[in-house]
Amino acid sequence: MRLIDLTIKELWHRKSQLTSGLLAITLGIGVIVGIRTISVVSEKAVAVNLDNLGANILVLPQATSVDNYYSADIDAPTFPESYVEKIVTSTLPGVDNMSPKLTRRVKIGTENIVLTGILPKSEIASKPIWQQNGIQANKVNASCAPKPGTAPAKYLDPKLQRKGIQDLAESDCFVGSAVAQRLNLKEQGTLTIEKKSFSIVKVLPETGTVDDDRVFANLHTVQKLLGTGEQISAIEIMGCCSAISDGLLSKMRNILPDTRITTIGQIVATQIETNRMMNKISLVFLIIILFVGSISIGNYIWANVNERRKEIGILRMIGYHKRHIYYILVLKALIMGIVGGIAGYIVGTLAAVWLGPQFIGIAVSPIYTLLLLSIGLSIFISVLGSLIPAYMAGKIEPFSNMQED
Amino acid sequence: MLIQINNLTKTYQRHDGAINAVDNLSLDIPKGSYVTITGASGSGKTTLLLILGGLLQPTSGKMKYNAKELDLQKEKDMATFRSNHVGFVMQSFALIPYLTALENISIALNVKENDKDKNRKRALELLEWVGLSDRTTHYPKELSAGQQQRVAIARALANNPDLLLADEPTGNLDPSLSEEILGILKEINQKQGTTVVMVTHSPMAAEYGNTKIQLKNGKLQIIKN
Secondary structure, eight states: OOHHHHHHHHHHHTHHHHHHHHHHHHHHHHHHHHHHHHHHHHHHHHHHHHHHHTTEEEEEETTOOOSOTTTTTTTOOOEETHHHHHHHHTTOTTEEEEEEEEEEEEEETTEEEEEEEEOOHHHHHHOHHHHHHSHHHHTTOGGGSOOTTSOOOOOSSGGGSOOOOSOOOTTEEEEOHHHHHHHTOOTTOEEEETTEEEEEEEEOOOOSSGGGGEEEEEHHHHHHHHTOOSEESEEEEEEOHHHHHTTHHHHHHHHSTTEEEEEHHHHHHHHHHHHHHHHHHHHHHHHHHHHHHHHHHHHHHHHHHHHTHHHHHHHHHTTOOHHHHHHHHHHHHHHHHHHHHHHHHHHHHHHHHHHIIIIIOOOOOOOTHHHHHHHHHHHHHHHHHHHHHHHHHHTSOTTGGGSOO | OOEEEEEEEEEEEETTEEEEEEEEEEEEEOTTOEEEEEEOTTSSHHHHHHHHTTSSOOSEEEEEETTEEOOTTOHHHHHHHHHHHEEEEETTOOOOTTSOHHHHHHHHHTTTOOOHHHHHHHHHHHHHHTTOGGGTTOOGGGSOHHHHHHHHHHHHTTTOOSEEEEESTTTTSOHHHHHHHHHHHHHHHHHHOOEEEEEOSOHHHHTTOSEEEEEETTEEEEEEO
């Protein structure tokens, strides 16, 4: 029987102590991993948004929260669809493309999905008044044209561009990649939402945003399905950069005074601020967990040493040196550190994957490199906490076992 | 001579002043002898046993083992001395509760030898010798008091010690089991030539020794050969 076997047997022998000790490390590491995972994914999402989306404009009801561009419309309050006409008929220059939307969370079986009603280009184009004064006319407005000698703005990642959908029949839908995967949906298949059957026209490529969790259907079908009447929750506008800098937003605010009109840049700035805050929080947590975790493990090992005084005395009596006692206790802390690090990574990652979409509206995927960091940090905390109790255990006299219970 | 002690003193500081548990004691213990130490509670017999086994550092005095002087203040040397030369049998058996009978012996063997298979074989031999070959996977709480003490004796013999120290080995046993354990210790002394030093309150147990020592207030009172 080697000392490592003895250590493992002792750990197993005191399961309740082991559980409480492990829980402390697991939760500590879990919190750090959770915050870090969401923060890293969120930073990436912001970077992608900034790279790809340029100067999009979002028209939302006044009371809407705009923490995240991609999820701002989900379950937002609504405003009349006629606002689209107000923008179109205003002949504002720089409104390049427009997409009114109504978005709500719905359940398909046990899965939560985001149902978004959109108006296809063909329907917008079919309205004569819009054709005369609106988008179609403004498309050729000089303010949108690239200046001579400059390349037109392009999306770095074309799959992230929210392109206008040309046609979308009343019973057709597009599904995001994550929804398709979760519900095992294929193109040309069918999908039933709220007792209405939709034909799946296309499974959209993965974007890494909440759009992957969306099902896009015709706006008017969604309005009927949800019983909202002619209401929408957002209008997304592809505005020209130069027009925005020329005061397009303030002009639009004059037309729609009871709405919130913002650009992706403003929303992203909020998100960057949130990310900065999360980074600071994770640093504060890291410092707290380093202290609290080490003290907690130290306390646990110290209680363990006191409980094992007799046992340590026996080992010393049969010839084990002080260094063997240090080894046993530090090895125990090391094992707990490894197990706690792995468990903490799993708990933190699961929490981030589950809570990320709920709270900040981004799809979070595991960051595998954090596993090694979790284990490393967990071992550091555990071993650091065990050093003083191990040193004190070395001072236990070898005749401690002679004291009768 | 296996052990020679000269002018050994162990002083404990108490709130009401210093007390000499062992007081300027000199004693020779020949190889292969069976020494029993008796005396009233607080006479210093257990303290003397602890010093002989390198478990407790004396305040002053010298001790030679096989004519070689031991540095009793050097903790590291005393741990090596214990693992190489001394086996202990305690009144409370001193077994590790979450290890089986076999593992309790193997853990003692592991101090000197890392070979798992070799240690297992030796542990099985010892358990067979004390008549517990059918209890190898039993935990201490699953064994009777007499069986636990036999496991403790097997562990004490694990590293072939020259000196076996027993502190009230029958203190927790009934008379018939006591005789059984004392018989095993006698057999170890006679057949293997191991020097046995036993502390006891029991006059019956003391009779097993070929040298009988009585202590009073940390001093040798009577030696009978």
